[in-house]
Amino acid sequence: MLTRREFLKLCTAAGLSLPLSSILLDELVKAQVVKPERPPVIWFQASTCTGNTLSFANTVNPYLSNVLLDIIDLKYHPNLTNSYGNQALQTLEQAAEKKDFILVVEGAIPTKDGGIYGASGERNGQPWKIVDAVRYLAERAKYVVAVGVCAVSGGPFAAHPNPTGCKGVYEVIDQPVVNCPGCPCHPDWFVGTLAHILLYKDLPKLDSFNRPVMFYGRLIHDLCDRRSYFENGIFAEYPGDFGCMYKVGCKGPITYADCPVRKWNEYVNWPVEDNSPCIGCANPGFPDASAPFFEHLPSIRLPNITVNANTIGLASGVITAGAIGVHFVGSRLKGRPLGGTIRTPDKHDTGEREVKPKKDKGDK
Numbered sequence: 001m002l003t004r005r006e007f008l009k010l011c012t013a014a015g016l017s018l019p020l021s022s023i024l025l026d027e028l029v030k031a032q033v034v035k036p037e038r039p040p041v042i043w044f045q046a047s048t049c050t051g052n053t054l055s056f057a058n059t060v061n062p063y064l065s066n067v068l069l070d071i072i073d074l075k076y077h078p079n080l081t082n083s084y085g086n087q088a089l090q091t092l093e094q095a096a097e098k099k100d101f102i103l104v105v106e107g108a109i110p111t112k113d114g115g116i117y118g119a120s121g122e123r124n125g126q127p128w129k130i131v132d133a134v135r136y137l138a139e140r141a142k143y144v145v146a147v148g149v150c151a152v153s154g155g156p157f158a159a160h161p162n163p164t165g166c167k168g169v170y171e172v173i174d175q176p177v178v179n180c181p182g183c184p185c186h187p188d189w190f191v192g193t194l195a196h197i198l199l200y201k202d203l204p205k206l207d208s209f210n211r212p213v214m215f216y217g218r219l220i221h222d223l224c225d226r227r228s229y230f231e232n233g234i235f236a237e238y239p240g241d242f243g244c245m246y247k248v249g250c251k252g253p254i255t256y257a258d259c260p261v262r263k264w265n266e267y268v269n270w271p272v273e274d275n276s277p278c279i280g281c282a283n284p285g286f287p288d289a290s291a292p293f294f295e296h297l298p299s300i301r302l303p304n305i306t307v308n309a310n311t312i313g314l315a316s317g318v319i320t321a322g323a324i325g326v327h328f329v330g331s332r333l334k335g336r337p338l339g340g341t342i343r344t345p346d347k348h349d350t351g352e353r354e355v356k357p358k359k360d361k362g363d364k
């Protein structure tokens with residue numbers, strides 16, 4: 001079995017010959033931690049487009065069928081398990097009452113008006129509200145993993161004006177949640193997190209927002225192979241141009257994820273390599289905090305100097321990225337500089353707060 005050091009090295013390595021999820025799933029089989037008693041997993045879908053299920057299904061070696069038949073015991077998934085209707089809900093409840101499962105939640109949780117805008121079937125003749133179902137399941141789970149930015153912090157479902165009061169899982173339950181954001185979550189980010197829990201019966205190291213550091217510990221901007229273009233002020237003027245994508249809205253300087261080295265669709269590509277800006281989908285504030293997608297980040301303030309996209313190449317990269325990050329965090333705490341509605345990180349908060357438009361002198 002891999003030592004924890006080997007496991008972390010593998011998870012943060014670039015240029016693997018096989019997708020990380022494939023290697024880790026093979027390790028799980030070899031380590032015999034999952035047979036004959038495969039660990040039960042309940043995958044619950046809240047308000048979702050099912051994109052994270054599709055991303056997870058992108059694991060090809062072993063195929064998804066091997067994962068489901070050899071690695072985990074998937075007790076419930078609205079799309080992948082073969083029961084439906086009342087029978088499916090009965091199976092779900094029977095599995096939940098054993099209190100030995102890993103709960104995976106995909107999708108945002110509607111909370112407005114008591115959560116009536118999202119239900120998963122019926123219980124006792126009444127709609128089983130998603131918020132109640134998630135609380136019921138989380139209370140019985142050994143671990144809770146939020147997969148995708150919607151489950152992490154509401155994502156597009158919670159975008160302004162958020163009419164259904166959607167929130168992330170951590171905001172509606174009292175149990176700790178491992179947050180794996182992304183729109184969708186990369187299969188490696190999810191499978192790597194699951195593999196760590198299964199192999200070591202323990203959570204991976206998490207950051208202050210409960211994201212696994214092994215995947216979300218580094219800034220995209222620091223891993224990007226266009227960084228030298230940034231430093232030298234060589235910017236794309238339009239999406240599709242070659243160069244650093246900062247001026248066309250790249251959110252790499254404020255986004256913690258390893259997309260530049262991990263890449264997508266089995267390590268084929270990532271947006272910047274295709275001359276598109278990163279839109280920061282792995283940020284908990286996505287999408288409101290990334291909007292407008294094609295507008296560059298606010299100008300950067302350094303002591304006694306203000307730089308913008310035209311002069312940015314003159315500034316130290318490390319200080320620059322830090323300054324953008326500080327500005328972003330400040331903006332998130334105070335509200336978006338251009339106004340709008342943000343959700344605060346308060347748990348069990350019943351609504352939203354209107355943020356007055358703020359003039360930001362340095363902004364375009």
Ligand code: SF4
Pocket residue numbers: 220221222224225226227228230243244245246250251252253272278
């Ligand atoms: S701004 Fe975007 S494209 Fe430019 S170096 Fe940073 S991450 Fe790469």
Ligand code: SF4
Pocket residue numbers: 182183255257259270271277278279280281282283
């Ligand atoms: S590069 Fe940016 S937009 Fe693309 S998946 Fe990574 S965080 Fe999301």
